Amino acid sequence: MAKTLPKVDVLTVGVGWAGGIIAAECAKNGLNVVGLERGGNRNTEDFSMIHDELRYAIRYDLMQDVSKETITFRNKLDQRALPMRQLGSFLLGSSVGGSGVHWNGHTFRFLPYDFEIKTKTIEKYGKSKIKDDYLLQDWGITYDELEPYYDTFEKTCGISGEPNPLGGKRSSDYPTPPMKNTVITNKFRDAAKKLNLHPFSLPSANLSEAYTNPDGEKLNACQYCAFCERFGCEYGAKTSPNITVIPTAMKTGKFELRTHANVIEIIHEGGKATGVKYIDTLQGEEFIQPADVVVLTSYVMNNAKLLLVSKLGNPYDPKTGKGVIGKNYSYQLTPGSTGFFEKERFNTYMGAGALGQVVDDFNGDNFDHSNLDFIHGGTLVVSQSGYRPIASNPVPPGTPLWGKEFKEQSIKYYTRTINAGFQGASLPHRDNYLDLDPTFKDAYGVPLLRMTYNFTDQDRKLHEYLTKQSEKIMKEMGADTVMNIGKLVDYNIVPYQTTHNVGGVIMGDDPNISAVNNYSQMWDADNVFVVGASAFPHNSGYNPTGTLGALAYRAAEGIVKYSKNGGQLV
Amino acid sequence: MSEKDERKDAMTRRQFIRKGGYVAGGAIGGGILGASISQMFMPTAPSPSPEISKTKNEGVQKADVERYNQALMFFNKQEDFKVLAQASERIFPADDLGPGAIDLDVPFYIDHQLAGAWGNNARDYMLGPFYPGIETQGFQSHLKRNEIISQGIARIQSVSKENFKKKFTELNEQQQDDILAAFEKGKVKMKGVSSNDFFTLLRMSVLEGVYADPLYGGNRDMAGWKMKGFPGNQMSYLAQIESKEFLEIEPSSLHSHIASPKK
Numbered sequence: 080m081a082k083t084l085p086k087v088d089v090l091t092v093g094v095g096w097a098g099g100i101i102a103a104e105c106a107k108n109g110l111n112v113v114g115l116e117r118g119g120n121r122n123t124e125d126f127s128m129i130h131d132e133l134r135y136a137i138r139y140d141l142m143q144d145v146s147k148e149t150i151t152f153r154n155k156l157d158q159r160a161l162p163m164r165q166l167g168s169f170l171l172g173s174s175v176g177g178s179g180v181h182w183n184g185h186t187f188r189f190l191p192y193d194f195e196i197k198t199k200t201i202e203k204y205g206k207s208k209i210k211d212d213y214l215l216q217d218w219g220i221t222y223d224e225l226e227p228y229y230d231t232f233e234k235t236c237g238i239s240g241e242p243n244p245l246g247g248k249r250s251s252d253y254p255t256p257p258m259k260n261t262v263i264t265n266k267f268r269d270a271a272k273k274l275n276l277h278p279f280s281l282p283s284a285n286l287s288e289a290y291t292n293p294d295g296e297k298l299n300a301c302q303y304c305a306f307c308e309r310f311g312c313e314y315g316a317k318t319s320p321n322i323t324v325i326p327t328a329m330k331t332g333k334f335e336l337r338t339h340a341n342v343i344e345i346i347h348e349g350g351k352a353t354g355v356k357y358i359d360t361l362q363g364e365e366f367i368q369p370a371d372v373v374v375l376t377s378y379v380m381n382n383a384k385l386l387l388v389s390k391l392g393n394p395y396d397p398k399t400g401k402g403v404i405g406k407n408y409s410y411q412l413t414p415g416s417t418g419f420f421e422k423e424r425f426n427t428y429m430g431a432g433a434l435g436q437v438v439d440d441f442n443g444d445n446f447d448h449s450n451l452d453f454i455h456g457g458t459l460v461v462s463q464s465g466y467r468p469i470a471s472n473p474v475p476p477g478t479p480l481w482g483k484e485f486k487e488q489s490i491k492y493y494t495r496t497i498n499a500g501f502q503g504a505s506l507p508h509r510d511n512y513l514d515l516d517p518t519f520k521d522a523y524g525v526p527l528l529r530m531t532y533n534f535t536d537q538d539r540k541l542h543e544y545l546t547k548q549s550e551k552i553m554k555e556m557g558a559d560t561v562m563n564i565g566k567l568v569d570y571n572i573v574p575y576q577t578t579h580n581v582g583g584v585i586m587g588d589d590p591n592i593s594a595v596n597n598y599s600q601m602w603d604a605d606n607v608f609v610v611g612a613s614a615f616p617h618n619s620g621y622n623p624t625g626t627l628g629a630l631a632y633r634a635a636e637g638i639v640k641y642s643k644n645g646g647q648l649v
Numbered sequence: 650m651s652e653k654d655e656r657k658d659a660m661t662r663r664q665f666i667r668k669g670g671y672v673a674g675g676a677i678g679g680g681i682l683g684a685s686i687s688q689m690f691m692p693t694a695p696s697p698s699p700e701i702s703k704t705k706n707e708g709v710q711k712a713d714v715e716r717y718n719q720a721l722m723f724f725n726k727q728e729d730f731k732v733l734a735q736a737s738e739r740i741f742p743a744d745d746l747g748p749g750a751i752d753l754d755v756p757f758y759i760d761h762q763l764a765g766a767w768g769n770n771a772r773d774y775m776l777g778p779f780y781p782g783i784e785t786q787g788f789q790s791h792l793k794r795n796e797i798i799s800q801g802i803a804r805i806q807s808v809s810k811e812n813f814k815k816k817f818t819e820l821n822e823q824q825q826d827d828i829l830a831a832f833e834k835g836k837v838k839m840k841g842v843s844s845n846d847f848f849t850l851l852r853m854s855v856l857e858g859v860y861a862d863p864l865y866g867g868n869r870d871m872a873g874w875k876m877k878g879f880p881g882n883q884m885s886y887l888a889q890i891e892s893k894e895f896l897e898i899e900p901s902s903l904h905s906h907i908a909s910p911k912k
Contacts, residue, residue, distance in 0.1 A: 128903055130882035133861035138767060149774040154785055161782040161789055164774045259891050302885035424895035428879050429886040468860035468879040481740040481833075481852055482826065490746055493877050494895065518778065571785040 081356055081365035087113045087335075089638060090370040092342045092355060092385065093377030095177020096624065097610040097631045099320030100235075101374050102328035103294070104635030110642055112334045113368060115357055117341035118174025122321050126311040132467040136309040141181045143171035148521040150380055152572045154533040156397060156510060162519050162527065168571070169578040170309065171378055175338060176321040178378065178578060179624070183308045183432030183464060184284030184317050186238045187621035188229050188629075190443040191222035191247045196617065199444065200454055208454060212509040213537065214407055216616050219588035219649075220597040222247045225629050232628030233282075236318040237290035237298050240282035245439045255290050258283050258301070258434045263425050263497055267461035268436045270555035276438045281462060282625070283433030284318040294327040305465025307432025317432065340366075343525050345373055345389040345607070352391070352607045358523055372638055375584075375609045376631075379408075382613040383513045383583035384528040392584075392594055392603050395512050397531070403594040405513035407582040408532060409618040412457065412503030412567065414542045416549040417496055418558025419475050424494045427466040435462030441548050442504075442620040453540040457503035457620030459549055466493060475560050499553050501545045502577065505618040508535045513583045533570050542567040579623050581615035586630075588649070596649040598637025599630060605647055610634045718866060719757050722764035723795060724802075732802050732817045733759060739825050740855045747876040748869070755858030758867030759798070762854065768795035790842045794850060801832070801847035804839055862903050874900040882906060 089105045091098035094114040102112045134140045143149075143166070151160035172178030192199055197215045200208050209215050230250050240253040257280035260268065271278040285301040292298065299316040307317055315322050328334035344356040346367065354369035375382045386392045386404045395406035439445055441456040448454055472489035473496040479485050516529035534542075546563050553561045587593025590602035599614055601607040610631050612623045619626075637648050724730045734756035743749030750756065762768055770793045782789040790797070808828055809817040817825065831837050835845035858867030860874065862881070868874065874881050880898035882905065889896055 127906065130906070131862055131864075131903060133857055133865060137857065137861075139772075144772050145774045146770075146772050152786055154783075158783070159780060161780055161786045162774045162776075164788055167787060261890055262893055300887075302887050303890040304883060304885055424878075426886075426889065426892060426896055429890050434890075466879075468874060468877050469857050472856065481829075481855075483742050483744055486741055486744065487746065490877050493879070519776070569785050571787075573785075573787045 081367045083367040083369065086354070086369040086371070087111045088370065088642060089113075089372045089374060090115060090355065090368055091374045091376045093117075093177060093375070093381070094175050094320070094325065094336060095172065095376065095378075096179040096320050096324075096628055097634075098374070098376035099176075099179070099324035099328065100232075100628065100631040101376055101608075101610060101635050101638065102334050103324040104632065105638055106328045106331040106333040108639045110333065110639070112328065113370070114328075114334065114336045115340040115342055115355065115368065116175050116336065116338050117360065119338050120175045120336065121180065121311065123311075123313060123315045126313040129310045129313050130304070130306050132469050135181075135306075136467055137469055139166050139170060139309070141172070141174070141309070141311060142166055143173040145171075146522070148527070150528045150530050151516040151519050152530045152532070154531075154569050156531060160516055160529045160531070163572055167573045168576050169580055170575070171380065171578070175325065175336065176319050179320045180311045181309050182284070182319075182624060183462075183622075185433045185460075185462075185622035186233065186236060186240075186282045186284050186625045186628075187458075188243075188246060189222070189619045189621060189626050190445070192443040193617070193619045194218040194220055194222050194225065196455075203444070204448060204454075208448070210537070213535070214507040214509060214592075216407075216585075216587055216592055218597070218616055219586055219593065224597075225633065226250055228629035228632040229625060231632045232625065235292050235294065235323055236284050236628070237286050237292055238282050238284055238318075239280075239287035241280050243279055243437075243439055244277040245442075245445045253282065255287050258285065258287050258431060259303070260436070261426070261429070261434070261463050262423075263427070263463050264434065264436045264461060266497070266556050267499065267552070270552055271436070271438050274552060274555055276440045276552075278436045278438050281433050281435040281437050281460060283431070284624075285312075285431040285433050286316055286318070292323060294323070296323045296326060298322065301431050303429055303431050303434065305428060305430045305467075308464050341523065342385065343388070343523055345375075345385055345391055347389065347391055347604060347607075350604050352604055372606045372608065372642065374634070374638065375607070376611060379580045379583055379611060379613045380513070380528050382609050382611055384515070384525075386584060386594075386609070387513075387515050387528070388525055391607065392601060394514060397510055397512055400509060403585070403592065405583050406592075406594075407507035407585045407616050408511050408513045408530065408580070409505040409507050409582045409615070410532065410570070411505045411577045411579045411618050411620075412534070412538055412542050412545070413500060413564065413576050414457070414503060414545040414549060414567075415498060415500035415564050416546070416553040417473060417498050417562045418553040418556055419473070419492055419560040419562070420495045420497065420557065421559045425497065427463070427471075427494050427496065430463035430465035432464045433462065434464065435460050441501075441545060451540075451544065453537050453544065455504035455506065455620065456541065457501040457545050459499060459501050459545075459552065461497060461499050466496075468493070476562050497553070497556065497558070499549045499556075501549060502579070502620045502622070503538070503541050503545055504620045505581075506535070506537055507582060507617050511535075534567050539567045579612070579618060581612040581618045581623060584609045584613040585616040586614040587616060596647070597633070598648045599634035600637055600641065600648055602647075605645065606641065608634050608638055716754075719754070721760050723760045723768065724799070728816075728818075729799070729802050729806075730756060730760065732806055733798075735818055735825065736802070736805060736829060736851065737855045737858070739822065739829055740852055741859055748872050750855055750859065752869065753859055753867055753873055754869045755855055755867045758858035758861070758865055759854045761866050762857075763795040763798055768798075769793055788846065790846070792841045797842050797847050797850055798854075800839060800842070801844070801851065804837055804844070804847075805829075805832070808837055864903055871900040871902055
């Protein structure tokens with residue numbers, strides 16, 4: 080029998096960026112907050128052995144232990160989904176700070192176009208531009224409405240950058256100047272300018288200089304040590320929830336961080352949650368934590384899974400098109416080109432997660448789609464995050480993958496290769512969704528989340544178009560040999576692509592086709608907020624964290640309002 | 650700039666950077682971390698810590714003594730270990746650039762990894778039921794990594810005997826390569842796994858042993874990193890990141906980073 084604990088004002092399920100922001104803002108406003116985190120705690124001093132590619136980048140030390148919980152996957156409805164037995168295509172986070180610990184720190188804003196994608200596409204190109212079965216929808220909020228929250232998040236993080244010449248209006252500059260440039264990033268910047276594109280510095284959460292944020296949290300300057308992606312920062316120079324919003328929440332005296340608390344169910348009655356049931360994984364005991372407001376702030380997968388296992392909200396059914404939970408699961412495309420340079424060697428082993436240059440000319444509706452059979456686009460980035468020797472063995476096309484020639488070539492090109500990579504937008508499709516698996520269960524006996532996903536025709540056409548652009552720019556950069564990431568085939572869950580999974584509990588202004596309003600408040604349960612990239616109705620050609628942070632600040636404002644007045648906020 | 654000048658330049662930079670590495674390493678080794686490193690202090694940290702320099706020197710001396718950690722944790726038969734070693738060497742052979750898998754201690758690295766959490770798939774989802782699945786669904790075998798490798802090594806030996814009437818270790822390089830290529834192409838029959846899956850696992854393990862931090866028992870004396878031009882564990886490239894030239898930096902491993910556990 081689960082023990083029932085004293086009630087709190089607000090509880091968060093998961094303590095990463097979303098949970099940390101909710102905790103900090105609610106606690107600052109006088110609410111008592113408990114953060115339930117299934118993993119352990121960790122902070123800067125836990126990262127003194129972080130320069131270890133094998134442990135962190137290959138064995139995924141900071142990521143989710145999938146022996147306990149994973150997802151199942153199939154490409155199509157008529158296939159049997161099977162468990163993702165090892166991490167691969169995306170790297171699920173775990174423990175305090177979540178993926179906010181091991182992110183690279185690319186902190187973009189989505190385009191004004193993204194938030195009103197359906198309306199703007201129809202306005203400009205007519206209804207027929209949106210093909211059947213693509214569940215394109217507006218977000219129920221505009222860029223201008225979200226702008227102040229982007230601004231807040233960037234200031235919390237101390238983002239280093241310069242304005243995107245093709246982006247939405249900004250109310251203020253980035254808090255810190257852009258990162259440095261290198262031979263590699265300059266080569267790209269110069270080539271982009273020659274092609275009349277508009278390069279700008281990647282907005283970076285690895286900070287160009289020391290910074291104190293509005294909450295008084297101090298961040299250090301990046302050392303360009305090249306251990307960002309998949310690693311924690313041992314300098315406190317890569318913004319994470321652990322060195323910003325979580326300590327801010329702690330200082331109020333109103334936030335309790337409870338680790339090793341794996342939530343397995345949202346308890347609800349008559350359209351209201353009363354709390355959650357969790358397992359203390361150290362004690363091996365179940366507890367019930369009552370709360371006035373329940374906030375789901377775990378990753379995309381678990382936000383959807385918890386609602387489904389708790390039977391809260393209406394599950395999406397791809398056959399009828401009805402229901403919302405699990406709908407609009409989207410991913411991203413990663414076309415790009417690798418350039419091999421014969422005459423130059425680059426310091427590829429140095430870098431920082433978000434050290435790079437970007438062009439946004441092929442993203443959103445920044446270019447005319449009248450004669451193209453797809454919509455949206457992607458950002459092209461040349462970043463220098465540091466090639467690591469186990470994983471970086473670039474060889475020109477046709478080279479064997481082992482033996483003498485492989486050794487020679489992979490060593491030669493390790494310092495003679497540059498990658499130009501797109502992040503291509505991913506639009507929702509009727510057949511791509513999340514639900515519960517009928518067969519496989521996690522370590523606690525709860526069904527695994529099932530992902531049904533494949534790339535679409537829109538994806539294939541966009542991928543092909545973007546590949547041409549990256550090839551062109553790589554040639555302009557002077558590469559002797561250019562190798563493209565080949566044609567888009569069926570989505571494969573094995574090779575790493577991107578940890579930019581979105582959707583499943585999406586926002587909007589219509590309860591029939593969205594799960595939450597623009598405060599991330601559930602239409603079906605006033606006191607449940609579901610915060611994170613799970614709220615994105617589609618994925619843009621950017622890293623999601625900037626938008627996630629903005630939505631979390633808005634959700635926090637909503638929770639404070641709700642705590643005073645109750646009811647639906649929209 | 651001529652090649653000779655470039656090398657000279659790299660040497661001076663190397664010394665400079667090594668010094669820089671000691672500095673930051675000293676701060677960490679002394680237990681003064683992130684939050685407490687003064688923001689003003691970080692980019693221009695002064696005077697190296699003598700304590701850490703000492704640790705580093707001891708590390709260098711130790712390279713010449715007996716390597717007591719070189720024995721088998723996983724394999725039972727020394728013959729199997731020899732097959733593993735020679736297959737690894739064909740995947741990453743010694744050549745003019747530098748040592749191959751055997752001289753880099755890669756076979757010991759693999760043996761030790763197979764005995765531990767990774768070899769036993771401790772962090773993989775290993776609950777049933779098991780179904781074959783399609784390629785896009787990823788690895789679905791019920792076998793653990795160490796079961797796959799030991800089965801594969803035994804198969805290399807049996808295929809060698811079937812085809813050449815000799816042990817794998819008695820074959821010439823070309824014959825060894827032919828056998829490994831058959832595994833790579835998925836042509837060898839194995840139980841519960843394809844021979845291509847086995848080969849992919851073996852190949853990846855070899856690259857790990859070549860390039861992982863020497864703390865894991867491979868990459869002897871950081872020679873894997875030296876060949877590749879990867880400087881390992883460096884605390885900061887702040888002063889070098891904008892350099893227009895390619896910099897050769899003497900590698901440093903995590904060992905240089907550890908504080909003495911003594912009082």
